[in-house]
Amino acid sequence: MSTEQDASTIPVIDLSKAPGERQAWDRPALVVYLWSVFELLFVTNPWQISSGLRALVLRLFGAEIGRGVIFRPRTRVKFPWKLHIDDRSWIGEGVWFHNQDHIYVGHDVVISQETFLTTGSHAHRRDMALITRPIRIDPGAWVTSRCIVLGGTHIGRSALIAPATCVAGQVPAGRIVGSSGVTDLGPRFRTSGDADDATS
Template sequence: MRNLPAFTLAGYEKGRSKLVQALWFAVMNTLFMAWFCPARVRVALLRAFGATIGEGVLIRHRVRVLWPWKLTVGDHTWIGEGAWLLNLEPVTLGAHVCVSQEALLCTGSHDHRAADFRYRNAPITVEDGAWIAARATVLAGVTVGRHAVVAAGTTLHRDLPELTLHTADGRRPIPVPA
């Protein structure tokens, strides 16, 4: 039987003070997500809050990042409108990665077998050249290999090898252009 009042934050470290967390939420919900905020300002705001962001990164409006200090983004990566990086643990996006519109990268989960529903969080890594398509979900502990594709609307709960396409009905190798 589930005992939700027994839930604690044991094993989960937010990484910054409550003041910094509150300041980030204020900035994210007023300026960072706004349509009128230039992409270069979004990058600067993430860096100011501790994210490691490469060169030529494009971050569109309505993107949500839970904790910038747990985010690393490589060069020339795109993060599309409405994407949500729910990074209770580190999220690492390589170079030339595309995270499309409304994709969800979720590093947090719960142990459904434990009465206290304790956290089962783990980092996510998306390697160089990979594509997380529109409304795809990548779950905690997953690595998306180089040049792999997570198809639109699918959920990925285990590692995806490089040059592989993950679809709702299974994985397929991606042909390499000659």
């Protein structure tokens, strides 16, 4: 049976009618806009300003930040009132909490550079309505650099996520998870009898 379909019969969702705009805000527009200014000045700021000042500003807008939490420069937080980080956790440079739903980070957790945590997605088969699910990261876990953590994920106690891994669902406590390897596309250098390739 053929799986090909005439392109003209494939539906397109009219994004102007997609529900959910501002659905996840949970605060008046003025608070959201004011937060965007404070985030830019004090949290996302690339300068090596005080980590304590970043935590103070996040708390001012409703974040629950424990004692001794370290925030490196260029942290981004969509909605601080949906961010909960327990004591002594480290947040690396360029980490992005795209938290349209709540993100719970336990104590002594490391989230390394450029990791993206997103709690939101869309009903892609219907109308692109916003769908959100919380993220939970248990104490002692380490999410290494440039990972993507999707909504609904629960990372167990002291689990380790290998670099550049996309994480969804349950990660058992005390386990290392990550990509299973790379695809071998062949030798970089060919023998003298081989034809030259397009990159030579």
